[in-house]
Amino acid sequence: xxxxxxxxxxxxxxxxxxxxxxxxxxxxxxxxxxxxxxxxxxxxxxxxxxxxxxxxxxxxxxxxxxxxxxxxxxxxxxxxxxxxxxxxxxxxxxxxxxxxxxxxxxxxxxxxxxxxxxxxxxxxxxxxxxxxxxxxxxxxxxxxxxxxxxxxxxxxxxxxxxxxxxxxxxxxxxxxxxxxxxxxxxxxxxxxxxxxxxxxxxxxxxxxxxxxxxxxxxxxxxxxxxxxxxxxxxxxxxxxxxxxxxxxxxxxxxxxxxxxxxxxxxxxxxxxxxxxxxxxxxxxxxxxxxxxxxxxxxxxxxxxxxxx
Amino acid sequence: xxxxxxxxxxxxxxxxxxxxxxxxxxxxxxxxxxxxxxxxxxxxxxxxxxxxxxxxxxxxxxxxxxxxxxxxxxxxxxxxxxxxxxxxxxxxxxxxxxxxxxxxxxxxxxxxxxxxxxxxxxxxxxxxxxxxxxxxxxxxxxxxxxxxxxxxxxxxxxxxxxxxxxxxxxxxxxxxxxxxxxxxxxxxxxxxxxxxxxxxxxxxxxxxxxxxxxxxxxxxxxxxxxxxxxxxxxxxxxxxxxxxxxxxxxxxxxxxxxxxxxxxxxxxxxxx
Numbered sequence: 001x002x003x004x005x006x007x008x009x010x011x012x013x014x015x016x017x018x019x020x021x022x023x024x025x026x027x028x029x030x031x032x033x034x035x036x037x038x039x040x041x042x043x044x045x046x047x048x049x050x051x052x053x054x055x056x057x058x059x060x061x062x063x064x065x066x067x068x069x070x071x072x073x074x075x076x077x078x079x080x081x082x083x084x085x086x087x088x089x090x091x092x093x094x095x096x097x098x099x100x101x102x103x104x105x106x107x108x109x110x111x112x113x114x115x116x117x118x119x120x121x122x123x124x125x126x127x128x129x130x131x132x133x134x135x136x137x138x139x140x141x142x143x144x145x146x147x148x149x150x151x152x153x154x155x156x157x158x159x160x161x162x163x164x165x166x167x168x169x170x171x172x173x174x175x176x177x178x179x180x181x182x183x184x185x186x187x188x189x190x191x192x193x194x195x196x197x198x199x200x201x202x203x204x205x206x207x208x209x210x211x212x213x214x215x216x217x218x219x220x221x222x223x224x225x226x227x228x229x230x231x232x233x234x235x236x237x238x239x240x241x242x243x244x245x246x247x248x249x250x251x252x253x254x255x256x257x258x259x260x261x262x263x264x265x266x267x268x269x270x271x272x273x274x275x276x277x278x279x280x281x282x283x284x285x286x287x288x289x290x291x292x293x294x295x296x297x298x299x300x301x302x303x304x305x306x307x308x
Numbered sequence: 309x310x311x312x313x314x315x316x317x318x319x320x321x322x323x324x325x326x327x328x329x330x331x332x333x334x335x336x337x338x339x340x341x342x343x344x345x346x347x348x349x350x351x352x353x354x355x356x357x358x359x360x361x362x363x364x365x366x367x368x369x370x371x372x373x374x375x376x377x378x379x380x381x382x383x384x385x386x387x388x389x390x391x392x393x394x395x396x397x398x399x400x401x402x403x404x405x406x407x408x409x410x411x412x413x414x415x416x417x418x419x420x421x422x423x424x425x426x427x428x429x430x431x432x433x434x435x436x437x438x439x440x441x442x443x444x445x446x447x448x449x450x451x452x453x454x455x456x457x458x459x460x461x462x463x464x465x466x467x468x469x470x471x472x473x474x475x476x477x478x479x480x481x482x483x484x485x486x487x488x489x490x491x492x493x494x495x496x497x498x499x500x501x502x503x504x505x506x507x508x509x510x511x512x513x514x515x516x517x518x519x520x521x522x523x524x525x526x527x528x529x530x531x532x533x534x535x536x537x538x539x540x541x542x543x544x545x546x547x548x549x550x551x552x553x554x555x556x557x558x559x560x561x562x563x564x565x566x567x568x569x570x571x572x573x574x575x576x577x578x579x580x
Contacts, residue, residue: 038450184408184448204408211450212402258403261361265398266468267391267420275415275425 023237024228028221031214038211049093051180056189057277058284062291063177069295070169073302079165082298086172095179103175108168115160121147124156183207192277201272209255216251220244309373310334311472311503312358317367319353327353329528335505340498342514342536343507345524346550351507352399355474358505359396392421395465399476401457405449410441410460413449417468431467439463439493455486472503479513491516511540511551525549
């Protein structure tokens with residue numbers, strides 16, 4: 001028998017009141033965004049431009065060579081040329097600029113913020129370019145003596161500019177690689193260039209099940225939201241978050257055990273085997289050769305001109 | 309020679325949770341069996357025991373005339389032959405699809421069993437076509453629908469060319485079109501002489517999947533082993549093992565109580 005208290009009673013629906021977003025709602029929204037990115041990612045890598053048509057192994061090798069070059073070259077002009085080349089490749093390959101703009105703009109700014117202290121005479125002594133503050137003669141900070149003025153120095157600025165350009169170039173190249181290659185193809189390419197199978201398989205499974213667990217966490221949050229009114233007490237929300245983590249951990253363990261059984265069931269005995277990749281096409285070989293030539297030319301030019 | 313022979317098999321999970329208790333039966337080659345039982349009656353446990361993933365604490369499971377033990381399966385000859393012969397479709401397709409693309413998923417089994425790469429590629433191509441999932445070849449399993457996942461999971465077993473298929477709730481969560489496609493594929497496989505063992509609590513599909521029914525009680529024991537048609541007519545048994553329900557309902561002026569082996573539709577004479 002259904003108890004009396006379960007009888008539906010119309011409740012007035014009131015509007016208004018102060019709006020405060022709960023931590024659960026914020027987390028659910030973040031998980032939803034993450035799910036959207038994970039599910040949409042393969043669609044973003046549909047073939048459209050120059051880079052998309054290259055074999056993933058060739059792309060990985062070529063971009064890897066360029067990244068190594070960016071770490072070996074010291075001249076600002078060469079680093080800037082590599083950076084501009086990566087931007088040009090992105091435009092020519094019709095990679096979604098929205099996703100790359102974040103890397104092209106935000107990465108240099110963020111890196112500049114980190115490297116800012118290196119521009120000062122406290123870290124990089126040298127010829128002053130601009131004075132920021134006068135401490136006066138004999139100034140001290142606790143037991144440490146201070147220079148008479150806080151200045152931006154030429155060597156400091158060069159170090160910072162080199163660091164920012166190098167980071168921006170490497171990130172831009174890697175962003176091009178991930179934006180033009182589906183994750184599965186990228187993992188297969190890693191295996192194809194000789195990265196140990198066990199590493200690739202563990203990474204692939206981690207990527208594969210991350211989506212499952214994010215979806216599970218998202219559902220947990222939605223289930224909680226559907227039974228709550230507004231934000232709860234912070235202490236209660238923290239308790240619920242801890243309980244949610246425990247539930248998710250248990251599901252993870254159960255899932256991992258079933259996955260292992262499914263692998264054994266299909267003949268896995270501890271050494272995973274996979275299909276060998278097909279040979280590279282002429283266009284792929286030409287791309288690798290071009291990257292190697294550019295790299296050798298940049299390094300040789302750097303040696304000839306000496307450090308700027 | 310029997311494909312499977314269960315002799316007074318008992319399996320308990322850690323914490324002394326009963327999986328199956330004193331279960332005995334034989335399955336011959338080419339038979340199609342429905343393992344029928346309510347939730348948590350031990351159907352999946354039986355499939356795991358048949359697939360050599362669990363091993364009984366008491367009694368013995370024999371496959372192809374040889375006792376299934378960890379040691380026997382670790383012996384390369386028998387272990388490899390057994391894994392080639394027997395495929396298990398897990399209830400949770402998510403757990404079964406662990407590769408990054410559908411193509412790799414289909415290639416996984418044959419590669420582990422040491423088939424040559426060109427033979428693996430041929431099998432993958434043929435199975436993709438047979439299963440009607442050629443268009444999913446390069447897709448990631450995470451981007452597939454529930455029905456597609458089930459089809460890919462089944463296809464990943466077919467590349468092994470097994471002679472025995474163990475299916476754990478294969479029809480759960482499928483839309484009508486996916487269900488029909490799956491039933492047609494399984495019927496075709498039965499026609500080719502495969503041994504099919506299907507665990508299900510869906511009585512409406514049991515006659516389409518099997519000729520013989522093994523009913524598990526809520527005490528995790530075999531309650532009946534008979535042709536599916538006979539099992540489905542045994543209303544008292546089905547009520548007792550919680551596979552059907554009985555309730556009062558009205559047809560015009562007549563109100564009566566009778567068991568329901570079906571969910572949505574039923575057809576019967578009104579006596580009194």
